[in-house]
Every structure is written in C-alpha cells, then in structure tokens.
Amino acid sequence: MLVEILTGVCLVLVIEGILPFLNPQGYKRAISTLLGVDNERLRIYGMCSMIAGVVLLTLIR
Numbered sequence: 001m002l003v004e005i006l007t008g009v010c011l012v013l014v015i016e017g018i019l020p021f022l023n024p025q026g027y028k029r030a031i032s033t034l035l036g037v038d039n040e041r042l043r044i045y046g047m048c049s050m051i052a053g054v055v056l057l058t059l060i061r
Helices: 002-022 024-035 039-060
Strands: none
C-alpha cells in the first residue's frame, strides 16, 4: 500500500510540473490570477477538485 501512495504522490508532482515546464509565462499568469481570488472561492475550487478526484478514482478502481 505504501508503494501505491508514493506512486500517487510522484504522479502528482509530475503532473503539477507540466504547466510550468511547458508554459512558464502562462503559469505565472495563472498564479497571479489565483492571488486575486478570495479564500472562500478558492476553498470551494479545492473541494470540487478533491471530490472530482475521489469520484474518478472510484470509477477507475
């Protein structure tokens, strides 16, 4: 089970690194846009992302 968790963490790092590697200027714009979003909305986006991830993971497994 530890191997699967570490594999998942490694895949997240790879996926997170794709955008700044391919388009650093667009990544900077996205981050600066996020700075303008209020905390409540950002939490809602995070929660939706987590729910989507759990649903997709459930469908795949």
